[in-house]
Amino acid sequence: MVKFAFKCFVLCSVLFFGVLIGMQQANEGMIKMKGYNDPELQGAFQVENKQTGDVQASILGNKITSQDLKGKQEKLEQIEAFNIFSQIGKQIATIVSNSVAAFLESIAGWINELVR
Template identity: 70%
Template sequence: MFKCFVLCSVLLFGVLIGMQQANQGMIKMRGYDDPELQSAFQINNEQKGDIEASILGNKVTGQDLQEKQEQLEKIEAFNFFSQIGKQFAAVVSNGVSALVDSFAEWMNNLLK
């Protein structure tokens, strides 16, 4: 699941970079800067020292990220299907280990 999350994150980041490159290509092709063309993501430093980010025209703030993190922590407190999956994986792992051990013992006895 972690590998899937990392892969999706990398692909999403690649899509955003591709959109940014396409935007820069459109600006170069037109030969002038059109204010209606928005880039895929923008980072602006304000006078107060705050950083303002915008992804696909939606503003992202640190407070939004903290709220989303708290919401995810509440959701991940207990996941029924995750617990069932962990138990199933443990049963399968133990079963396969027992089969391999018994097969190795049988082969060892057979070769003696």
Template identity: 50%
Template sequence: MLKCFLICCVLFVGVLMGMQKANVGMTEMKGYHDEGFKAPITIKEGNNGEVEASVLGKNVSSHDLEGKKEKIKEIKAFNFFSSLGKTIANIISGITEKIIDVASSLL
């Protein structure tokens, strides 16, 4: 699960870097700077020291992430795949323990 998450993160960063490179290439190909071409990621520091970021024109802040975490906790969403994985892990662990017990009793 961790490997998959890390690979997805690396690929996502690669896509964003590719979009930035394409933006620079479009500007260079055109021969002049046009305000119509916006950078895919912009990071600005506000007056009060907070960092503001926008990805593809949508503002992203830590307050948004905290709000989403609170909503998830309130909903107490049931994750089917998580519970399925835990059940399968418990079954495999039980079977493995029984096999080890039988093997150790024979030796």
């Protein structure tokens, strides 16, 4: 299950970055087709280094800064939401894991009795 989730994550990441690269290539093609650089045509992904040493990125025109990410992380830590479905899922997983382990141990014991 973990391998499947990892493969899906990698595949989605590759496809996402492929779309961004395709949009960037389309933007460059439009600039070449126009024959001049139009300041209103922005790239899909831009990274800017400021004089203060900060790095600012923008994806599809939305600016992303490290301060935004820190603020969002602090907000998530403050929420500390309790998800009842997550807790129920964890309990069911524990029960199923323990029951399967007990079942396999009993089968292994039964096979050992037959072999002796």
